[in-house]
Amino acid sequence: MNSEAVIRVKNVHKSFKTVHAVRGIDLDIHPGQFVALLGPNGAGKTTLVEMIEGIQKPDRGEILITGKPWRGNEKELRKIIGLSLQETRFIDKLRLFETLRLFASFFGLGKERCEEVMNLVGLEEKRQAYVVNLSGGQRQRLALGVALLNKPKILLLDEPTTGLDPQARREVWMILKKLKDASSTSLILTTHYMEEAEQLCDYIVIIDHGTILKEGTLPDLLGTSSAVTKKEEYHGPPRNLDELFIELTGRHLNE
């Protein structure tokens, strides 16, 4: 990539009491790039993403967003980031549109943008519904809508399609694909679905135990696998991401 990285992660570490959740990760993400973080449960995806989001502080290492550290630039950086957390529950007794209005107001945005976003994520029918009465998938789409309100330069989605049926998942992919075509937003998403990474992202990072096992474009990962492991000697190079993943982590990538 020739352009300056919008997100630069340099040798980042993070521990919780006894768990060394992230152990020395380096990552550069460029404008318009869609990156998937793939990894089994407990790999450290959420911890890494939340450090990039400025919600958690790394113990060691550096994170730069558009060249700036979080410290001292929080106000400015918050404006250009959109995100959805792995688990957020909005205010139960607020209607869907009211929820959008509330979050829009944090960015100084009004009704019009809320209407746009509501249409974008296909929730017009649910405009007046209380958040508590939305289905799981509708809630995920609302969370995505909230993340998109400020037309973020950087979008960070933590498992945006977990728990959705295949149809709803495809709808979310469509929304994100449209976004990719229409803007230069950079995206990091974490997922357990190979297909999601393959369909949506042009760069895939496989992590486990807090370190990057392998990263690259899909063809990179599958084709030019130079580090030949024992298994490959028997079976040849992996033919899809699933096989590669099992090979790398020794486990399946299911929730």
Next chain:
Amino acid sequence: MVKWLNSQLWQLILANARELLREPAVLFWGIVFPILMSLGLGVAFTKKKDVTVNIAVIGRNHLVQAPGDSASVIRNFLQDNRAALRVGKDGALSRELRVPDDKLGGTTYIFENMDWNTAMVSLKRGNLNLVMDEDNGQISYHFDPMNPDAQLTYLKFSKLMKEPGMLIKPSETEIRPLTVNGTRYIDFLVPGLICMGVMMSCMWGVSYDIIEKRSKKLLRRMIATPMKRSNFLVALITVRITMNFMEAGLLLFFSWLVFDITIQGSVPALLLFFISGNIAFAGIAVFLSCNTSKTEIGNGLINLISMPMMVLSGIFFSYHNFPAWSLPVIRKFPLTMMADGVRGIFIESTGFSQVLLPAAIMLAIGVVFFTAGLKLFKWH
């Protein structure tokens, strides 16, 4: 205008208000419940109208005369004063004597015929105040001397036996009942209820709300936007205090309507005091909830703080009954301070200048706790 409607503070206020008003339980506990409480306690303790006392009489012959019965002082008294005779379904005999008294409230004495054992059981159950029997024209009264009701019944009735004229010309003329507003129990109670309402509303409305939003990871989601952190708390507190104003207003209106309660002191002083009390409790509430994301812990903390104050701060009864050494401590509780102040304005016509110091202290309490809470505040 549009700019203001889109502002984060306004949208936060709206969101909080909607959340509050859409919760029916809030309306019940905040508005209906205090009114019911004032009504219940007010009627129980204020409108001392007629009382009914039950007296057991051992020996059927003291209520009615059967052929061959000897003379009875009690029976003579009841007959002379035309005490109505009743026969229950089970054949139990009783007489009823009503003694009107427009100053102290009338008394209806019900004399029930019982044997000694039944009378003792009834006495233990609290169904009786007094047991009487008579031996050779000598009346004996049996009652628990520790029970003030029993004592009163004894004093009233034995006096009546000695001076039957009281039945016609009840209380002595030297009794001048003080029934002016301000001296009744309800006058004591309503200001206390108002203050307790403020405390509870802040504790549950502010503390619990914050803890719940933290445990839902909503706070974390919110601060991942350019939302100003203070706006979040300011909106929450503003909505709460507004709600508290309405609750107190309704309770006041209601108790004026039913009990004719009035504010004898300065209304601006009351407003000032009310606001500073609200701020004190809102600050305490923020402090309480600054660190935990477990609603169970929040629950415990809230009870830990509010329960002792509810009991000790003189909401339902005066704290002067507590031992003298404890009074200086009790007086320093925020709820005591607020209740004493508000009550003073209501019934002792405290003026503006007298509330300035306590109001300033409560404001300071609120500001100190709020600031400390905000410093220690965990957003996730």
